[in-house]
């Protein structure tokens with residue numbers, strides 16, 4: 271285990287060991303840089319990922335029961351929400367994210383679609399949207415394509431290139447074939463084909479075959495909301511973080527909560543101030559800081575890093591940091607079927623439809639998305655009756 275001293279500046283401090291932080295740590299440490307990754311959550315290992323639904327799963331769809339083992343704890347870090355500046359903000363579990371080494375990639379479904387070309391130029395295509403800061407990306411899909419390919423091959427993504435007629439061009443197929451279809455996928459595929467849509471095997475960050483020393487999926491069924499005890503889910507915890515640690519140049523420092531990015535008298539970033547698990551404050555010095563703390567916590571940390579030189583927070587001369595924050599929304603349709611579907615097995619999603627991915631003014635709203643089919647097994651809070659598995663399209 272590599273350990274660096276707080277006082278000795280390392281080349282980079284990375285804030286957050288999740289989807290982005292894990293990848294950046296691997297890239298920098300394999301290039302020979304000294305890296306400390308400061309993560310507010312714990313460092314779990316495969317043996318910690320038990321099949322304990324009461325511990326890990328949100329059985330009441332409540333953000334306050336279960337599941338906050340792997341995600342942020344709203345009792346400790348409450349969110350508030352208001353619709354307008356004149357309203358009084360009320361407690362609301364608004365933001366939920368993975369809070370452990372590996373971040374959200376530890377407990378996510380594993381859906382691993384690429385963005386489409388149009389996603390990078392939505393403003394040019396559709397014009398302004400009132401109340402938003404909609405803008406084109408400064409890069410195109412073509413600029414990003416080599417990196418999508420690199421990520422798919424390093425993390426281990428299963429899928430079938432060319433199966434989705436709406437997919438953007440790719441320079442290489444997926445490294446692994448798709449996972450086997452399950453009943454929800456068969457039902458979605460049959461129904462979608464009847465309607466003339468184009469279902470295809472879900473690209474998943476889950477190994478369908480052994481890959482780079484890791485085991486293939488054992489189809490245990492404890493997948494979304496759980497960590498994978500087989501290391502088959504291609505989280506950064508199972509894939510790139512071990513590569514970073516193996517270099518001997520990277521220290522992962524869990525249970526460490528960054529409160530401020532510090533700057534020197536000339537306004538140059540020189541480290542991060544963080545609390546350890548005993549609530550002791552430390553300054554980890556660094557030549558540069560990379561903030562990979564997710565869409566909500568990254569702007570929050572920049573805004574909290576105020577100083578006399580930066581009264582609006584860091585990197586915020588535009589005043590736009592934290593403005594127009596938008597989360598990914600999903601709609602849900604439930605159906606109950608006459609036969610058992612055995613949906614308790616395997617991964618969560620095996621078929622996807624992207625016929626409605628693009629915005630369409632005829633729908634009267636901005637945005638589109640993909641449809642997948644997945645089981646919804648839920649206790650009902652006001653009844654002791656356990657509902658049978660449904661299949662939903664999201």
Ligand code: SF4
Pocket residue numbers: 476477486487488489490491492493494496497498499500501502503616617
């Ligand atoms: S279903 Fe497969 S990928 Fe998901 S947790 Fe089980 S073994 Fe891991």
